Amino acid sequence: MVNFSSNSYAFVPNPKEPLKLRDFGSAAKPEIPTEVVPWHGTENIKENYIWPNNPLVTKNNDPTSTQGYAIYSVGKRTSDGFGSSLYNTLVSISASDSGLTMTRAVPQLNPIGGIQYGGFATASHSDGNLYLFGSDGTGGLKVARVPWESASQTSQVSSFNDMTV
Numbered sequence: 104m105v106n107f108s109s110n111s112y113a114f115v116p117n118p119k120e121p122l123k124l125r126d127f128g129s130a131a132k133p134e135i136p137t138e139v140v141p142w143h144g145t146e147n148i149k150e151n152y153i154w155p156n157n158p159l160v161t162k163n164n165d166p167t168s169t170q171g172y173a174i175y176s177v178g179k180r181t182s183d184g185f186g187s188s189l190y191n192t193l194v195s196i197s198a199s200d201s202g203l204t205m206t207r208a209v210p211q212l213n214p215i216g217g218i219q220y221g222g223f224a225t226a227s228h229s230d231g232n233l234y235l236f237g238s239d240g241t242g243g244l245k246v247a248r249v250p251w252e253s254a255s256q257t258s259q260v261s262s263f264n265d266m267t268v
Contacts, residue, residue, distance in 0.1 A: 143210040169198045174221035208255040
């Protein structure tokens with residue numbers, strides 16, 4: 104892949120060749136990845152980055168689904184080429200014959216109860232929930248869930264033991 108961009112999406116067309124990624128560049132310039140996650144508020148390409156934290160999750164882990172969610176980290180670029188994470192964002196991803204559509208379901212997924220859910224992993228199960236894994240900074244794993252259809256409503260997120268956070 105040439106000219107990889109932080110705010111792009113790539114896939115592996117052949118599982119036997121996992122290092123040969125394909126990105127969603129434009130037809131006019133296929134070597135330049137298309138930025139796919141929309142910027143929000145004052146975010147911009149010169150000062151910020153958007154980077155995937157974990158893989159795409161589909162409802163009930165259905166491999167034929169054309170809609171899913173992924174958590175991306177939004178950060179501030181620094182002069183050394185790296186950056187510092189500011190917050191996570193929950194991105195809704197839909198696929199069609201014309202390409203990907205990505206929207207910020209939760210533009211700024213702030214820590215809930217001191218825990219940055221979604222920063223570690225996401226998952227789905229046959230119960231219809233989206234699971235968000237995170238850490239409270241002490242090394243322990245925390246789990247929250249939200250009904251798939253309510254994923255954009257942070258007020259619907261509950262801890263795994265069913266206590267509302």
